[in-house]
Amino acid sequence: MDHALTATKQEQAEAAAFDRRDTSLVLAHVLLAFGALLLGGVAGLLQGLVRGGVITLPGGIGYYQLLTAHGVLMALIFTTFFIIGFLYSGMAKNMGGALSETARRLGWIGFWLMAVGTALGTVMILTNQATVLYTFYAPMKASPLFYIALALVVVGSWMSGYGIFSHYRWWKKNNKGKMSPLFSFMAVATMLLWQICTIGVAVTVLVQFIPWSLGWTDKIHVMISRTLFWYFGHPLVYFWLMPAYICWYVVVPKVIGGKIFSDALARLAFVLFILFSVPVGFHHQLTEPGIAPVWKYLQVILTFMVIIPSLMTAFAMFATFELYGRSKGAKGLFGWLKFLPWKDVRFFAPFMGMLIFIPAGAGGIINASHQLNTVVHNTLWVTGHFHLTVATTVALTFFGTAYWLIPAVTGRTLTPKLNRLGIIQTIVWVVGMLIMSLSMHTVGLLGAPRRTAYTTYQDYPDALGWIPYQVVMAVGGTVLFVSIILLVINIVLLLRAPKGYTEYPIAETAETAERTPRILERWGLWASLVVVLVLFAYTVPFAEMLQHAGPGSKPWVTW
């Protein structure tokens, strides 16, 4: 009898297992992502030590070079590879059980283009030919090969996006009239946002940086390049955040044993991200001359609009937790807290990300508040802000995802021991980040500039007061590095975990939720609306930048 039961369970498990043809595609992305995280983590630790004057590296490897490697590898490469791997896994799992041939092929083309770009870019940075930080602002100039590497990563990610779109279309064709599963809808929304926003970075790289670095043009229009970068740079942060939200909306409810609060609300939040995350780049340029205040004001208003989908997400997550807790008999305002699975890393890591997103988001609102921005802009406060957002909320959610995703796609088990190690690694990360980020926020308020080498730093009259915070930051950074090492060890252990079945957790929507309006899946409508908003927010200021390019300059040459 027992045996029969086991056999049935095994059959079910086999039926639910991840399609092996897609395993290598997902795994290649995820492992390259964590490789980049490790290398970026080493660069992060070293930049802190070099900056603090604790060590001197051979070959004159300096602070800005290490900071560039740290930013590019962690913020751009780790995130992009992990996101694409995760989205492909969900497309395969949720839409037909396996990827279509076209999607898989496009996924591999994308992977290789991005991998070659990453390798080339990393070599350029490590050989000091691209010490331009992850924002690569003009007039800092890198080797043309660095910009070509960036172009390869962007074009590769476009291919991966086309793969996701093609799989979605294939499923829609075979499931006429049906609403797409929530995960796939969100994956398409994320990649649509990516296609729209990367146009900015592609234009500045192809039209401005490559000709300029090759010596074909002798000038570069700095304002235009910064504007095109930030047209890309802000939606970039939502490209990081949206996959984390996919985990929160779709995976976390299943892990806790609950349901998705509202499918319609989740889709609406993603549509709002598409609409409002692009026309807001000026909130990174509030202190810059050359943009009329009225356009900055407009984009500040739009920035406040893009806070709404995050507030909706907070509401939905509270509702999911509370509904589940109450179904188990929870009482009082926060009684549901004790029914959550605190000892399950699949929940614990993303939950810590959520918790930290409350102060992190509040920091973002301060940044966006025009006048307050003048207090914090270009200080270490901003560095603290993005370490709480991307490096905590997003990173912890991705770590928590990796703990079940890797065994789920490789047919192995997340053992209780590995689960415990995952929780320890998460706690170490949270402790390190709180130490580092709190001191960054505080010293930022005292006026300490960001991205500044210690030697330059000493020229500031207030620098002495900042030194204790520097030390605390270094301590936090070291704790974080320990967490990265633990993570890498855990990943190796996951790859060698006992063979078996690990669930790919996808929740169902609560029975009480309202029906999802079909209009939410009208991609053409949302894409057209975002084009209108972008034209509205950017056309006039962009034309003014070209027109006032400086006495005697020829905008068509200099930009």
Ligand code: HAS
């Ligand atoms: Fe930001 C600068 C404004 C969010 C990343 N941001 C940056 C930079 C990065 C970055 C990398 O307006 C620096 C770029 C550089 O190198 O120069 N940011 C915002 C605003 C938001 C925001 C308004 N940022 C993010 C996210 C990021 C990110 C997300 C990465 C993933 N940011 C700015 C501005 C600047 C900026 C200016 C320029 C500063 C300058 O001067 O240079 C908003 O999207 C934030 C909204 C978030 C919330 C929080 C919602 C809370 C939730 C959690 C719920 C918790 C639960 C658990 C359910 C409103 C969803 C509860 C359980 C309990 C027990 C309580």
